Amino acid sequence: MLLLASNASAESPMPHTSHTTMVIISDHAMADDQWTALVNQLHRSQARLEATVREISGELDVIRGRDVEVGVSVEEFIVVHLVGDCTLLPGSRTIVAGTLGWVKKVDGEIQPFVYVDCARLVEMLRPLALGMSRERRYTVMAEAIATVIAHEWVHIATQRVGHEKFAVMQPQLEVKDLLAGDERMNPQERASRGRKKTPGL
Helix, strand or coil: CCCEEECCCCCCCCCCCCEEEEEEEECCCCCHHHHHHHHHHHHHHHHHHHCCCCCCCCEEEEEEHHHCCCCEEECEEEEEEEECCCCCCCCCCCCCCCCCEEEEEECCEEEEEEEEEHHHHHHHHHHHHCCCCHHHHHHHHHHHHHHHHHHHHHHHHHCCCCCCCCHHHCCCCCHHHHCCHHHHCCHHHHHHHHHCCCCCC
16 A cells, blocks of 8 residues: 655645655566666656746656655655556557546546556557667657656646647647657668758868
């Protein structure tokens, strides 16, 4: 049983805080390199959110669910459940339907529990994985997971269910929204771009 004490009030959106603890629980064990990639991408996502979402700022601690100590007091916490296998492997393109991530609302309050459907993310991304190294696949999958978590984190922090037309808070996230430009390219495209020279340089 997971017990985390929080100082947050249930009557209003999360206050401007300096320390958030994010606990990641996964259905399947993650390799150390896979875990490191996810933690790095979560910190990158948090840094981007700081610039636009007042309620999200300060330090972020990301820990595995297996490492949680019962009864530890934290300033703010978010528990993330990664549903399914988060290992990205190459595959054919398919039409993916359904929600990539979600949170629950109880008695009018959005709860600090995030669910991410890794199986659907893998289906979306596997056409890009052809020719990628294992490390690159870890990075690509980690960025997609972190983007979905960031989307739900904003809902939790602001206690608003609304969406925006652009960026991470779009109601439906496509591959172009989940990944940075370089991650959307296959290895051949990245290599070709790397060979291009700017005139005069």
